[in-house]
Amino acid sequence: MWQKIEVEIGRESGQRIRAENPGREVERKKGRIITNYPKFVALVFCCVLAAASCGSSHGRPVSKSPVQLRHLPQVKRPNTATSKFPLISHSAQRLVDFYIQAGVNNGFNFDGDTNGKMELFIPLGWTVNIQCHNSATSLYHSCAVTNGANSTTPAFPGASVPNPQEGIDPGGTASFTFVASQAGTFRIACLLPGHEEAGMWGKVIISSSINDPELLS
8 A cells, every 4th residue: 555756865874764654654775765655645746747737838828729710702692772672582483573673863774773784584484573663753764574675565475564665653663474484585674765775774584594583783
């Protein structure tokens, strides 16, 4: 039950010393002190040394590595600042609702965009509801999906607001519904005389490779 720990103390003549504490015995012989301690005392001594060595590294406290922050990529989104909502897609019904503002800030535009910058992407065969709101305060505007430049005939049955060449009253709203039954690139335009030429048109892209409707502006 006893363990001997030898400690060098220099050269001295051999001498035996009995400690007053009966739990240990010290002997000085041939320059060495021989001490008998209980095993648990030696164990505590070793644990203290181990804890002291783990608490620092070369006299300096151990520091934690700084947290690395992830920089998420920026997501490009359509400009919908002037729209109540860009679109609502109903995939199960193969139906999409678009909301478009015509004549923002009394200009010749759709959602503030001109000359084809606004793009509607529609899966082939879907039913399309378009709500056309005239944001202008003094001009009449309309919305119609046509086959190309300066066409006054809707590309699909029902693909225009009522009386598209007369237009919607300032601040008014009109809706229309059609089925995107043919693939291709079409136009959505204001059919009042001179408005399309002034830049009031966007693109409508219909394709079987489009899975989800989208409005970019």
